[in-house]
Amino acid sequence: MCDEFQLDPGLCHLNHAAVAPWPRRALVAVTGFAEENVRQGSLGYPAWLAVEQRLRARLAWLIGAEQPSDIALVKNTSEALSVIAHGLHWTPGDSVVGIAQEFPSNRLVWESLADQGVTWRALDLDDSSDPEADLIALCDDSTRMIAVSWVQYASGLRLDLERLGAWCRAHDILLCVDAIQGLGALPFDLKRFQADFVVADGHKWMLGPEGLALLYVRPERRERLRLHQFGWHMVEEVGDFERTDWTPARDARRFECGSPNLLGAHALEASLSLLAEIGMDEVWRRVQARTDHLIALIDARGFELLTPRAPERRAGIISFRVPGESSSRLHQALLARRVLCAQRGGGIRFSPHFYTPLETLERAMRILDTILE
Incomplete structure (x- = not known):
């Protein structure tokens, strides 16, 4: 071992x-963070934020994003998917194509759009020998998005994201990828897969804690997402607490409304450092x-x-x-x-x-x- x-x-x-279990370095990072907090309070807060920035850089590396600032840190995969699903502007009659055997997080969120007139169309994998072709076949002029898991949680089926991404880009359809069952186990290539949205919690193959997840939104798509959460952390002029005029941050921080999970950031950054070394x-x-x-x-x-x-x-x-x-x-x-x-x-x-x-x-x-x- x-x-x-x-x-x-x-x-x-x-x-x-x-x-997943944590590697020892995650234990060391969390223990050190806790001991520092007990002895010195928040004296080291700038250093804690530096760890958070290293975490963004490692997550950007893991998916192949161009900048650490392209990564938003949210609570979990479900929250990330909800930011996407309820941030897009839908028109009654729109449809989302997915897979029937998905984990509930990647099914319920699309079903929740029904009151906006959006239909969720699900491919039954038990009746499919070519899931990419069958997902594409479910799309029509009403389809705005294909939303799938990279790796299916029950069967372990891995989809060909390069094939799906190329088709979606050619037909102006969004591709949303729940990557939680693959990130940390095998390489992910954002340029080849051409995903518009990538989400994943850190507590599985990334070997981190629960309660911290990545949300990637292709930069040109960011301002297309309506914001539903607001707070001091998501504004462009973060730290200027007395400013009365504000705008959402231009980068992915616009999706982070409040204080960061710095305890989780210390653990996950340490765990990802192990994957990076190997x-x-x-x-x-x-x-x-x-x-x-x-x-x-x-x-x-x-x-x-x-x-x-x-x-x-x-x-x-x-x-x-x-x-x-x-x-x-x-x-x-x-x-x-x-x-x-x-x-x-x-x-x-x-x-x-x-x-x-x-x-x-x-x-x-x-x-x-x-x-x-």
Whole structure:
């Protein structure tokens, strides 16, 4: 195991698609922040803001944005999607195209536009062998946006964002990407994917805390979003508290109405520094090696693989079903034996990261063998 991770040796942590453990450097950063606050109060506030700026720079690097100022820091993916959905100016009859099997955050927010006359059209992945083509086929003259997750949370299906982005750009349709199940596991290329909006919370593959997420809005789209949250932090002349005339910030800070989550920023910045040191190409190579190994273990037992087998369709999620067995029962039995995983999409979801020892995968499957006996 990477020295940065100090998980209990009796635990098989295969749940990065839910909530990830922190690396040791995140613990050190948060502990130092807390001790400084206890001893010196906010004396070091300028240095805290410097950490926040480094975090924006790391997130910009992670998605391929041009400037750290292109990144807004919000509470979570749901808030980020709501800023987008309820910031755009809709016309009755508009439609948004998405996927039926999405996590609720990327479904409810589009359904909530119904009272504005907006229709959400959902592709059923169970009936699709070519999801990009079928998403495109659902679009017509009323379609304003395709809104999808890069990686589906249950099956682990990875969409071809380059294909979708090129089509959306050619047809003047917005592309909104929930990248939470991919960022931190494999490289993201904003220039190739041509997304207008990218959102992702930091507590999964980015190895950070809950309560802090990135929101990227393509610069030329920013002023098209109507603002619904207002406060001292989102104005252009931030810090000029006695000024009575104001305008929203020109950069992504316009979406941040109030005080920053500096505790979370210290943790997430530290976690991302680890990914930066290793490099996302190498992180992805190691994630692939672990998912390939896991698939081999699943195949050897004759279990049903629910995740696409093609490497270009996968990320870090591997879901499977044991024929004739209740996935709910197996999940509870695995948790009871300290195999941390999830029940999703009718199967068991394992999600190892780059540092997960191969022996952890093998031990988890041996434990499952014992349960089945």
